[in-house]
């Protein structure tokens with residue numbers, strides 16, 4: 001898949017609390033919000049591309065660029081690699097107000113707290129989350145001495161950062177250059193690394209609930225299914241293309257199970273609610289599209305696969321598959 005390199009600017013104002021968001025006015029992602037920017041041209045550094053793109057797009061000169069975040073995201077037909085820079089508008093220039101152009105529907109200064117209320121480009125979710133989280137960490141002073149660190153309850157690190165003779169534990173920040181970052185930003189990078197590490201455990205395919213379902217299907221003689229079948233709306237976890245049957249095995253937390261009422265994280269509630277809403281809408285859209293195409297869409301919730309419920313659940317599902325197959329064969 002081809003990679004598209006993009007540079008985007010997160011322009012800050014008002015002590016860093018507000019950032020500039022623009023609403024795309026064209027193409028298939030029209031109406032979604034994004035950060036101003038564009039493709040890096042041959043021979044340009046991402047910083048240079050960012051300055052050029054924002055001058056062209058908003059008629060402002062940006063300064064004080066600081067690397068903040070890299071988005072890596074697979075769209076259907078290309079991989080996006082987007083370098084995002086914190087920056088400011090050069091207040092000494094003539095043009096200090098960003099101008100909307102005819103490729104944008106809107107342009108808005110948004111406080112970081114309200115970022116999640118906008119509908120963002122699919123690739124921007126992690127970036128937006130990082131900005132929302134930065135809000136919490138922003139209270140940490142930029143440069144803190146060891147003395148100040150102790151005053152807020154943290155033990156200052158030894159020069160080596162560890163006790164003599166003790167084997168050094170692998171740090172999440174190993175291999176990441178944080179020398180140019182403030183304390184708040186370093187903390188944020190550390191949290192992002194922790195999330196990334198924990199997300200690595202969230203395998204999309206072959207999850208335990210999916211394996212349980214597949215085992216039961218095979219035992220019932222229902223084989224020949226396809227996994228994560230891209231050609232059907234919603235990329236069903238299990239699909240029987242010939243029988244036109246799609247099965248989604250949904251995690252209760254991410255997909256908001258109507259049976260077991262999963263919890264919502266206490267922090268960044270707005271962000272999480274928006275994320276969950278998008279997941280639920282996406283799921284509903286996939287089911288509607290499948291049904292329109294004459295498919296049977298079956299949703300199995302993770303909690304329905306618990307030891308005391310799996311027999312009943314899978315008996316129902318196998319029944320549905322068999323009757324739909326008979327119907328399709330008629």
Ligand SMILES: Nc1nc2c([nH]c(=O)n2[C@H]2C[C@H](O)[C@@H](COP(=O)(O)OP(=O)(O)OP(=O)(O)O)O2)c(=O)[nH]1
Nearest residue numbers: 006008027034035036037038039080121122123124
């Ligand atoms: N500038 C920007 N682009 C983003 C964001 N999120 C995101 O997925 N993108 C994608 C959309 C585009 O595929 C690509 C940016 O390229 P671009 O601005 O040249 O836009 P484009 O390919 O749609 O349009 P064109 O100028 O080539 O016609 O990055 C974002 O926050 N800012």
